[in-house]
Amino acid sequence: MPRPEDCCLSRAPSCKLIEKPSVMQDTGMQQETGNMDSTETSRPSAGDTAIDVVRVSKIFPGDPEVRALDDVSVAIRRNEFFTLLGPSGCGKTTLLRLIAGFEPPSMGSLRLRDKDISRLPPNRRPINTVFQNYALFPHMSVAQNIAFGLEMLGKPRDEIAATVDEMLKLVQMEALKNRRTSEISGGQQQRVALARALAPHPEVLLLDEPLSALDLKLRKEMQIELKRLQNETGITFIFVTHDQEEALTMSDRVAVMSAGKILQIGAPREIYEAPAERFVANFIGESNFLDAELAGDTVRLKAGGSFRVAVPDGVAAGPVSVLLRPEHASVRIGEPGPEELPVQIENVVYSGDATVAHLRLSTGEAVKARMPNAPGVAPLSSGAKGAAMGIAPGGITVLKD
Amino acid sequence: MTDAISEAPRALEREAEKNDIRTRWLLATPAIVIIFLFATAPLFVMVVYSFLAPGDYGNVKWEFSLDGWTNVLVQRDIFDDTLMWADAHLSIFWRSLSLSVITTFLTLVFGVPTAWFIATQPPGRREVWLFLITVPFWTNLLVRTIAIQELIRAEGVINNTLLFVGLINAPIQMMFTDFAIAFGMTYVYLPLMVLPVYAAVEKLDFRLVEAAHDLYAGRWVAFRRVILPLIKPGIIAGSILVFIPSLGAYVTPRVLGGGKNLMFGNLIELQFGAGRNWPLGAALSLMLMAAVMVSLIYYVRVTSREQSDG
Ligand SMILES: Nc1ncnc2c1ncn2[C@@H]1O[C@H](COP(=O)(O)OP(=O)(O)OP(=O)(O)O)[C@@H](O)[C@H]1O
Ligand SMILES: [Mg+2]
Numbered sequence: 001m002p003r004p005e006d007c008c009l010s011r012a013p014s015c016k017l018i019e020k021p022s023v024m025q026d027t028g029m030q031q032e033t034g035n036m037d038s039t040e041t042s043r044p045s046a047g048d049t050a051i052d053v054v055r056v057s058k059i060f061p062g063d064p065e066v067r068a069l070d071d072v073s074v075a076i077r078r079n080e081f082f083t084l085l086g087p088s089g090c091g092k093t094t095l096l097r098l099i100a101g102f103e104p105p106s107m108g109s110l111r112l113r114d115k116d117i118s119r120l121p122p123n124r125r126p127i128n129t130v131f132q133n134y135a136l137f138p139h140m141s142v143a144q145n146i147a148f149g150l151e152m153l154g155k156p157r158d159e160i161a162a163t164v165d166e167m168l169k170l171v172q173m174e175a176l177k178n179r180r181t182s183e184i185s186g187g188q189q190q191r192v193a194l195a196r197a198l199a200p201h202p203e204v205l206l207l208d209e210p211l212s213a214l215d216l217k218l219r220k221e222m223q224i225e226l227k228r229l230q231n232e233t234g235i236t237f238i239f240v241t242h243d244q245e246e247a248l249t250m251s252d253r254v255a256v257m258s259a260g261k262i263l264q265i266g267a268p269r270e271i272y273e274a275p276a277e278r279f280v281a282n283f284i285g286e287s288n289f290l291d292a293e294l295a296g297d298t299v300r301l302k303a304g305g306s307f308r309v310a311v312p313d314g315v316a317a318g319p320v321s322v323l324l325r326p327e328h329a330s331v332r333i334g335e336p337g338p339e340e341l342p343v344q345i346e347n348v349v350y351s352g353d354a355t356v357a358h359l360r361l362s363t364g365e366a367v368k369a370r371m372p373n374a375p376g377v378a379p380l381s382s383g384a385k386g387a388a389m390g391i392a393p394g395g396i397t398v399l400k401d
Numbered sequence: 402m403t404d405a406i407s408e409a410p411r412a413l414e415r416e417a418e419k420n421d422i423r424t425r426w427l428l429a430t431p432a433i434v435i436i437f438l439f440a441t442a443p444l445f446v447m448v449v450y451s452f453l454a455p456g457d458y459g460n461v462k463w464e465f466s467l468d469g470w471t472n473v474l475v476q477r478d479i480f481d482d483t484l485m486w487a488d489a490h491l492s493i494f495w496r497s498l499s500l501s502v503i504t505t506f507l508t509l510v511f512g513v514p515t516a517w518f519i520a521t522q523p524p525g526r527r528e529v530w531l532f533l534i535t536v537p538f539w540t541n542l543l544v545r546t547i548a549i550q551e552l553i554r555a556e557g558v559i560n561n562t563l564l565f566v567g568l569i570n571a572p573i574q575m576m577f578t579d580f581a582i583a584f585g586m587t588y589v590y591l592p593l594m595v596l597p598v599y600a601a602v603e604k605l606d607f608r609l610v611e612a613a614h615d616l617y618a619g620r621w622v623a624f625r626r627v628i629l630p631l632i633k634p635g636i637i638a639g640s641i642l643v644f645i646p647s648l649g650a651y652v653t654p655r656v657l658g659g660g661k662n663l664m665f666g667n668l669i670e671l672q673f674g675a676g677r678n679w680p681l682g683a684a685l686s687l688m689l690m691a692a693v694m695v696s697l698i699y700y701v702r703v704t705s706r707e708q709s710d711g
Pocket of ligand 1: 092
C-alpha cells in the first residue's frame with residue numbers, strides 16, 4: 001500500500017493535472033425552484049457544472065410503490081469531490097444508478113455539461129462506476145479488466161497497453177497484472193475496480209461505498225489514495241458513503257440525504273457547523289439538542305442564558321430547538337458566571353485525548369460536554385454539584401426542523 | 402502421565418477412524434454394485450461379443466473372430482468374395498454426425514434465448530416456465546414423436562394450414578426427410594439444452610453486465626465478451642447432453658425418417674434385429690462410444706486450455 005509520500009512518484013504521466021481553483025466560486029446551491037426554465041437561464045456558471053440533477057424522482061412500482069428519490073435537485077461541479085451521505089435505504093445508490101444510466105428517472109432530467117443525458121444508455125455516457133461489490137469480470141485477468149473499457153472505445157492496441165500499464169502503476173498493481181481477479185485480496189480488487197473505471201478517463205467517476213468492505217487501516221490508506229487520484233486526474237468524483245467521518249474528511253461538498261430527499265448540500269464545515277435540520281445535525285457528529293425561545297436574533301435557552309445567533313431562513317420567532325456540539329460546551333466546578341449555566345455533573349468519561357462530561361441542566365435536559373485534556377488541568381469528578389457550563393462563542397445553532 | 406492421558410483418546414480416535422472407513426465402504430457398496438452391474442458389465446459383454454462370430458439366428462457363436470470389427474469398414478461381396486468399403490456404414494455415420502451437429506446447433510439457437518427468458522422472469526414465474534419445459538419428459542418419447550408426425554405429414558396440421566391460407570398449392574413433403582429428423586430431435590432434446598443453460602444464466606451476476614455497459618459495451622458486445630464466457634459452462638453441458646444422445650438416437654429417426662434415412666442408432670439396431678450380426682452391432686456400438694469419448698476429451702482439453710489462458 002502506498003504511503004502518502006509516495007503519491008507523487010506514482011503519478012500517471014498522461015493524467016491531466018487540473019489545478020483546482022483555490023476558492024470555489026460560490027454559486028449558491030442552485031436549489032431548484034418550481035420554475036425549471038428560470039433556473040435554466042439564470043444559472044450563472046453552467047460551464048462549471050459537471051452533472052446537473054434537475055427535479056429527479058424515482059418511483060419503483062410495487063405494492064406499496066417505493067419513492068426512492070423524491071424531487072432531488074443538485075448541481076455537481078467539475079473537478080469536485082462530491083459525497084452523498086445518508087443512512088441505509090435513503091436512495092444514494094438509486095441516484096448513482098440514475099446518473100450512470102442503469103435506470104431511467106421517473107420524473108425530472110439529468111444533464112451532463114448542459115447536455116440532457118436522461119435517455120442516453122450507460123454505454124454512451126462518459127461516466128464510469130466503481131461498484132460497491134467491485135463487479136470485476138471473473139473470467140479476465142487484472143490487466144484485461146482494466147483494458148476492457150478502452151477496447152470498447154476502440155482505442156488502438158498500443159495506446160490500450162500504455163494506458164493499462166499507467167493505470168496499473170497508478171494503483172500499484174503492476175506485479176499482479178496477470179492474476180485472475182478471484183485470486184487477489186479485497187483491497188487489491190478495490191484498486192483494480194478503481195483503475196478499470198479510471199482507465200477510459202471519464203468525465204465523472206461514480207463510487208458506491210467503495211471502501212465499505214475494507215478494514216480500518218486499509219480504508220484510511222485508500223481514502224488518501226482516492227483523494228490523491230481525484231486531484232491528479234481532475235475527474236469529478238461522486239462518492240457514496242454512510243460513514244460521516246469519511247464524508248467530512250474527503251469531500252469538497254457533501255449532500256446529506258434522508259428518505260429520498262437531499263436535506264442539505266454544503267462544504268463539510270458548513271454541514272457540520274451549520275446543519276439546517278435536526279436530522280443532519282444528528283446524523284453528522286455528536287449533538288445536544290436544547291429547547292429555546294427565539295426573539296429577533298437572540299435565543300434564550302430554557303435552561304437560562306441568551307445568545308446571539310444567525311437565524312436561518314424560514315425560522316420564525318418563538319420556540320425553537322438549538323444545537324450545541326459537545327466540543328463547544330465546557331464545564332468547571334464553581335458558581336456559574338453571567339454567561340454560564342448551572343449544571344450537575346452526572347458522569348465523567350475519560351477517553352485519552354479528551355474528557356466527556358455528562359451533564360444535567362436545571363430543566364432536566366441532558367447535555368454532553370467534550371473537553372480536550374491538557375496537562376495540569378484537574379480532573380473533574382462525577383457527582384459534583386455546583387458546576388457551571390460554558391458555551392463557546394457561536395456554539396449555538398438554530399435548527400429549522 | 403500426560404502421555405498416557407493423551408494416548409488413550411488417540412487410540413480411541415484411531416479406532417473411530419477405522420470404523421468410519423468401514424461404514425463408508427459399507428454405505429458405498431450399493432452404489433458400487435449398481436455401477437458394476439449396470440454400467441461396467443454390459444460394456445464388458447459388448448466388448449466380448451464384438452470379438453465373436455455371428456450366430457445363424459442372431460446371438461453369437463463362441464468362437465474368436467475379427468469379422469465384427471472388419472465389417473465396420475469393409476464388406477465381403479456376396480458373389481465374388483472381394484472386399485469393398487462399407488459405404489453404407491460410413492454415409493450413415495456421416496449423416497448421424499451432421500444431424501447431431503445440426504440438432505445441437507438448433508437447440509442452442511432456440512434453447513439459449515428460452516433459458517435466458519425464463520431466468521430473467523420474476524422468481525415465482527420461473528418455476529411455472531420450468532415446469533412447462535419439463536412436462537414433455539412425462540410423456541412417452543414414441544407418443545411425442547408420433548405427435549410430431551401428425552404435425553408435419555402431408556395431411557398434417559402444418560400443411561393443411563398452409564394450404565388453407567393459400568401459401569402453397571400442394572403439401573410439402575416433410576415426413577421421411579432429414580429435415581423431419583432434425584426437427585423431431587430438436588424438439589425432443591430442447592429441454593436438455595434449456596435446463597443447464599437456465600442454471601448458468603440464473604447464477605449470472607447481472608451487475609457484471611451493468612459493469613460492461615458502464616464501460617461502453619453495447620448489448621451485443623456485452624453479450625459476447627461478458628455474458629457468453631460466464632454462461633459457457635451451461636452451454637457446454639447442454640451441448641454435450643444434446644449431442645451424445647443425438648448421435649445414438651433411434652426412435653425419432655425411425656418414426657420420422659421412415660426407415661429410409663437411417664441413423665447410427667438404427668444401424669446398430671438393425672444388426673441386432675433383422676441383420677442378425679450381433680458382433681458387428683457390438684463393434685458399431687463401441688465405435689460410437691469411442692467417437693463420443695474422443696470428442697468429449699477433445700472438448701474438455703480445449704475448454705480447460707482456454708480456462709488457464711484466461
Ligand atoms: N429495484 C428496486 N425495486 C424496488 N425498490 C427499490 C429498488 N432499488 C432500490 N429500492 C428501494 O429504494 C430505496 C433506496 O434504495 P437505495 O439502494 O438507493 O438505498 P441506499 O441509500 O443506497 O442504501 P444503502 O446505504 O443501504 O446502500 C430503498 O427503500 C430500496 O428498498
Ligand atoms: Mg447503496
